[in-house]
Amino acid sequence: MRLYARIVELGSFTAAANDLGLPRATVTNAIKKLEARLGAQLLQRTTRCLRVTRDGQAWYAHCVRLLADLDEVEADFREAALKPRGRLRIDLPATLARQLVIPALPEFCARFPQIELDIGTSDRFVDLLREGVDCVLRVGELPDSGLVGRRVATLAQVTVASVGYLRRHGRPAALADLQQGHLAVNWASPTTRRAEPSLEFVVNRRRREISLPARITVSGVDAYLACCEAGLGIAQFPRYRIAEALARGSLCELLPDLPPPVLPVHVLYAQQRQLPARLRVFVDWLVELMGRQV
Incomplete structure (x- = not known):
């Protein structure tokens, strides 16, 4: 289900394979077996494009819901036994990152040593779902993007x-x-x-x-x-x-x-019933950091 969902979201077998660290042949065979087991064609593939069928759209919707339930249950068990851990992909405005956030990162890393940060710096629109980014920090009024926004500061x-x-x-x-x-x-x-x-x-x-x-x-x-x-x-x-x-x-x-x-500063992330622990603690840390520095 995770593999199929990433193919739909990224629009490519190759991109999904790279995102999940799997061989391209493994991805192709897994989808063929999935379609055979379901008795339905989920994806129409040509050398130039990939199209999701009507059955494929219905299966994707079920996958997203079931995977969210599974992630929530697993998160409950993990958080009961472990500190927040795992890789967190974030995107920050370059200047804000260089002058405010990155100088304070040693504090975050010391507090949460099991979280790995993958940091991009840009001011462009980031498609969180398609690009696999967990959250972005943005300055200015919020666009109508369907994302959850939490204000962390205002800038004079x-x-x-x-x-x-x-x-x-x-x-x-x-x-x-x-x-x-x-x-x-x-x-x-x-x-x-x-x-x-x-x-x-x-x-x-x-x-x-x-x-x-x-x-x-x-x-x-x-x-x-x-x-x-x-x-x-x-x-x-x-x-x-x-x-x-x-x-x-x-x-x-x-x-x-x-x-x-004044300019508002928001951290944006996708709508989720329960935030992963690593994302929740990072957002809370950003609120704390920006409250101290600006």
């Missing part, structure tokens, strides 16, 4: 520009000044490539968007910061991200009395 943001930019364009003292010849570095979603409003501020507890001309639009965090440091426009960042640049004076905070809205 600041509006900044480089010293060179302010020398050429002047320092704005009020929101109205932004419309007098100022530029922004535009941010676009890495997933949709849709540009977001140039700048956002909280004015009298209400969100206000300011659209400025922009010659540059980027969808990567490092490129966004590099453009701002190069003097290409005004930008907004979580404060932790640019704390060092502010300290050394290469970036200057603008309009501190009108901060941007």
Whole structure:
């Protein structure tokens, strides 16, 4: 059942074999025997594509439900006798990983020595089921993804520009000044490539968007910061991200009395009746960590 479910989820015999560490021939033979035992064709295979039949869809739904029941029972027995253990695949925003999470990982590893972490760093959309990822940490408003989201922190943001930019364009003292010849570095979603409003501020507890001309639009965090440091426009960042640049004076905070809205940070994982112990303790640790650091 696990093998068949992974084939359906990954859309490939080869991908399922690699994911489960099995020879390709073993996977093919196992599915042939399964179909013979059930007396039904579950998958239609050609050299170019794989299609799940109607019987195959029904069998997959049963597999998912039965495997979830089995995992829950096994987890109850394991947790009664063992500490959380096993491999946990996670995906983190690169900057948040480098500056906040990874420096604290020795603490997590010491607390849970039987958990192995497989860490990816990206800001892209991750298909947890298809890619075999247990959870992702994401900054910003939650997309409508069908995943479970638990807020672990909120990040204060600041509006900044480089010293060179302010020398050429002047320092704005009020929101109205932004419309007098100022530029922004535009941010676009890495997933949709849709540009977001140039700048956002909280004015009298209400969100206000300011659209400025922009010659540059980027969808990567490092490129966004590099453009701002190069003097290409005004930008907004979580404060932790640019704390060092502010300290050394290469970036200057603008309009501190009108901060941007805070950014929520969520850990996302698939809907499950019972979280595996290794995932549950990692999520709890993230909540604890982010509460201490941001």
